[in-house]
Amino acid sequence: MERPFDRNDLLRALGPLPLDAGETSALTEAILSPQPPAVRLNPLGRTVAAEAVPFLRDRVPWFEGPAWFCMPDSRPAGHPLFAAGAYYVQDAASLLPVALLDPKPGDLVCDLCAAPGGKTTAILERLGAAGWLLANEAVRARVPPLLLNLARHGSTRWVQTCLDPADLASAAGPVFDAVLVDAPCTAQSLVARGRQTGRAFDPRLIAHSAARQSRILDAAVRLLRPGGRLVYSTCTFAWDENEGQIAALLSRFPHLRPDRAAALSA
Numbered sequence: 486m487e488r489p490f491d492r493n494d495l496l497r498a499l500g501p502l503p504l505d506a507g508e509t510s511a512l513t514e515a516i517l518s519p520q521p522p523a524v525r526l527n528p529l530g531r532t533v534a535a536e537a538v539p540f541l542r543d544r545v546p547w548f549e550g551p552a553w554f555c556m557p558d559s560r561p562a563g564h565p566l567f568a569a570g571a572y573y574v575q576d577a578a579s580l581l582p583v584a585l586l587d588p589k590p591g592d593l594v595c596d597l598c599a600a601p602g603g604k605t606t607a608i609l610e611r612l613g614a615a616g617w618l619l620a621n622e623a624v625r626a627r628v629p630p631l632l633l634n635l636a637r638h639g640s641t642r643w644v645q646t647c648l649d650p651a652d653l654a655s656a657a658g659p660v661f662d663a664v665l666v667d668a669p670c671t672a673q674s675l676v677a678r679g680r681q682t683g684r685a686f687d688p689r690l691i692a693h694s695a696a697r698q699s700r701i702l703d704a705a706v707r708l709l710r711p712g713g714r715l716v717y718s719t720c721t722f723a724w725d726e727n728e729g730q731i732a733a734l735l736s737r738f739p740h741l742r743p744d745r746a747a748a749l750s751a
Contacts, residue, residue, distance in 0.1 A: 490517065490676050494686035498673070500724030512722070519677040523577035524561050525603075526551040528610055530639040533571040538564075548580040550610060570637035575603035578674075582667055582718040583607045585746055591615040592662040595708050597650055597701065600627035602634030604667055609640040618643040619661070621653055650704035663714040664705045668698045670719040670726050685721070695725040702734050706741065715741070 492513050504512065523545055526533060535541055535551065540559035545552040554577060555561050561574045583604050588594050590613040599605045599620040609618055620635065620643050622628050628647055635643060646653060671694050675681035684690065702717060709715055717734075719726050735741055 488683040488687070490683040491686070494683055495673075495722065497688070498686050498691060498723040498725075500729065502724055502728065515677075516674065516722075517677050520576070521555045521557050521559070522561060522574050523552055523554050523580070524572045524574055525580065525607060526553075526572045527570055527606070527638060533566060538566060538572065540564075545577045545580055547584050548577075549584070550607070552577070552580055568637075570639055573603055573606055573634070573638070576720075578720070579603055579667075580607065582665060582716050583611070585718075586663050586665050586714060586716040588612055588616065588663055593617055593619075593660060595619045595621065595653075595657075595661045595664045595705075597621050597653075597664060597666050597705055597708070598623070598668055599645075600624070600631040602631045602638075604665060605631070605643075606634060606638040606640070608665070609638065609642060612642060614642075616642060619646060619657075620644070621646045621648060621650070623647065623649050650701045654704040654707035657708060659708060659710050659713075661708050661710060661713055663716070664709050666698075666701055666705045666715070666717045668694075668701055668717065668719050668726075670694050670698065670721040671723060673721040673723065675720065686723070691723045691725050694721075695723075695730060698726060698730055699733065702730065703737070706734075706738050714744075 495513060524541060540556045540561060541553040542556050543554050545554060561567060566572060567574060588608045588611040592612060594608055596605045596608060596618060600622040605620045612618060620631065622631050625647055632645060671685040671690050672681050673685045705715055717731065
C-alpha cells in the first residue's frame, strides 16, 4: 500500500528551514496543487511564432528565452509541432537552473545529470553557434530519451557520455566554464502530479539520495575550471538534499564562493 502524503513528514524533511505557520501551509498547498506545464519554443532551426501555438498563456517570468505557461487541460506533447521539435514541454520551475547557470555563447558546459534533456536543450539554445555542451547521463536506461530530445532539438554542438560522474571528472579534469548538477533526488515535488507518494519523505530515502548527491557534487567541483559556475538543483524539498547539501559542499571545498541570484532575490 502506497504511503500517503503527510504534512508532518514535510515538516521533518524541511529540518531547520525557518518557515512560519503561514509559509508552511502555503508550501503544503503548493505541493498538493498540480500546475500546468510550460512550453519553451526552439529558436534553433525549427522556429515557430508563439501565435502559431494555440495553447500558450503567460510568459515564464524567470526565463529570458521564449517560454510560456500552457493553458489548463492542454496537451502540448500531443501536438505535431512537438513531434517536429518546434518546442519542448517541461515544468516551468525546471527553467530556473538554466537561468541561474546563465550559459553564454562560447562557453564550455557540462550537464552532469542530463536526462531527459529539457535543461540540456535549453542550455544549447543559450550557447548559440560558439559554445559546446557535454551531456552526461550515468543511468543507461535514461540515455535513449535524452538522445531523442537532443536529436529532435536540432543543435549539433553537443557530445553525449554515459559515465559515472567521478569517472568523468577523472577523465576530463577542470575544463568547464559551467557545470549543472540537476541531481537525482526523492522528487517530492511530483506528489501533486501523482508521480510520487508520501514515501518520498521517508528519512531513509532522503539519506540515500543525499549521499549520492554529495558524491555527484564532489565530481562536479573537479570538472569546474577556476572561476567557473556551478549550479545545483533538485525537484525536492528536504533540507538534507538542498540547503544542507550546499552547506556540506562549502565545508569540503572552502574555495567555492556562493553567489546570490540578484534576478531572483526580490
